[in-house]
Amino acid sequence: DGGITQSPKYLFRKEGQNVTLSCEQNLNHDAMYWYRQDPGQGLRLIYYSQIVNDFQKGDIAEGYSVSREKKESFPLTVTSAQKNPTAFYLCASSIIGGLGAYEQYFGPGTRLTVT
């Protein structure tokens, strides 16, 4: 059963703690993405990666870090430096080809609450 998994679905943390969100895909996609979504808002790109051991900052990378040690895994760490970490975090993946940005497949998301 192919797809993208994110865990956990809900996550609660105290302010000042780093937290790592998991994202795994078995679609054999080269590209992976992390988005943040706030209530009633669109999708804002945090980081993306097109190949193992390489990634690029998106529009709101400050306070976040990622790694891409395996093709199927792209974990996101929300650090204590992120001012407003409470949000819905979505991971996505896509193929890469001649047409450029192909359709993205999303995981179910992780709702992070920091108090």
Place this chain on the structure above:
Amino acid sequence: GQQVMQIPQYQHVQEGEDFTTYCNSSTTLSNIQWYKQRPGGHPVFLIQLVKSGEVKKQKRLTFQFGEAKKNSSLHITATQTTDVGTYFCAGPAGNNRKLIWGLGTSLAVNP
């Protein structure tokens, strides 16, 4: 920078009425994609348009890509309660490595 704008931001309709959302890009796009996000869910890919003036249909949904490849629309005929959600359009950034997203149109359908 490159922007994709969507209007309206919100739309309330009675079940059975039609609905249209519009997407406008500040630059010419190689393709445009549409996604639907149900309340509490994640975005799901609906369709991709590539050709100038292209029109595609999926049951009650009609997607159009403008002649200049800078605008697009999604039209739903005779809305149903299952159409509730937020509809996003997205187009490739200039470097083709990521998508630029519209802010979405949230559709509410009164039964």
